[in-house]
Amino acid sequence: MEKKKKIITILLSLLLLIFFVVPYLVPVPKLLGTFPPDMLGKEDSKFMVVNKLKVHYKIYGSGEPTIVLLHGFGAYSFSFELIIKELSKHGTVIAFDRPAFGFTERPLLENWDGPNPYSSEFAADLTVGLMDGLGIHRAVLLGHSAGGAIVLLAYYRHPDRVAALIFEDAAVYGGARLGI
Numbered sequence: 086m087e088k089k090k091k092i093i094t095i096l097l098s099l100l101l102l103i104f105f106v107v108p109y110l111v112p113v114p115k116l117l118g119t120f121p122p123d124m125l126g127k128e129d130s131k132f133m134v135v136n137k138l139k140v141h142y143k144i145y146g147s148g149e150p151t152i153v154l155l156h157g158f159g160a161y162s163f164s165f166e167l168i169i170k171e172l173s174k175h176g177t178v179i180a181f182d183r184p185a186f187g188f189t190e191r192p193l194l195e196n197w198d199g200p201n202p203y204s205s206e207f208a209a210d211l212t213v214g215l216m217d218g219l220g221i222h223r224a225v226l227l228g229h230s231a232g233g234a235i236v237l238l239a240y241y242r243h244p245d246r247v248a249a250l251i252f253e254d255a256a257v258y259g260g261a262r263l264g265i
Contacts, residue, residue, distance in 0.1 A: 157230025161187025
């Protein structure tokens with residue numbers, strides 16, 4: 086009976102090794118016939134180079150206030166599809182895809198010259214960089230989920246650029262109490 090358990094354990098370990106380790110050892114060939122992100126967006130998609138990165142964004146409405154929407158982890162500007170047009174009745178509304186999400190460029194770190202484009206600091210600065218590119222001095226920043234931590238960091242890094250913060254089910258964590 087004990088010998089049977091050992092054999093089953095060894096077989097299961099080998100299967101796990103095959104399924105979870107071996108795929109990382111096999112080189113992935115370059116994909117052929119793919120399209121660049123700017124060909125995949127919808128009719129309302131726009132692109133702008135911000136902080137050396139091609140950023141996908143959507144803009145609706147006009148006037149004040151300007152509201153910039155930041156999505157959570159694993160999401161992208163599509164997350165705001167149901168509310169962006171409604172919010173735009175009250176001013177300018179912008180939603181953009183952070184690096185690694187949606188249609189914004191995903192640079193390979195070994196070819197990238199600059200701060201880590203996947204860091205929270207870069208995302209906070211990218212938010213303000215997009216505002217600069219669109220000629221927006223101050224905006225209300227709305228952060229959903231992990232976007233909540235980004236808008237908070239944008240406020241701390243660029244307080245004069247933030248008119249207000251809105252947290253929607255924000256994933257803001259830490260030991261300090263914030264007096265905002």
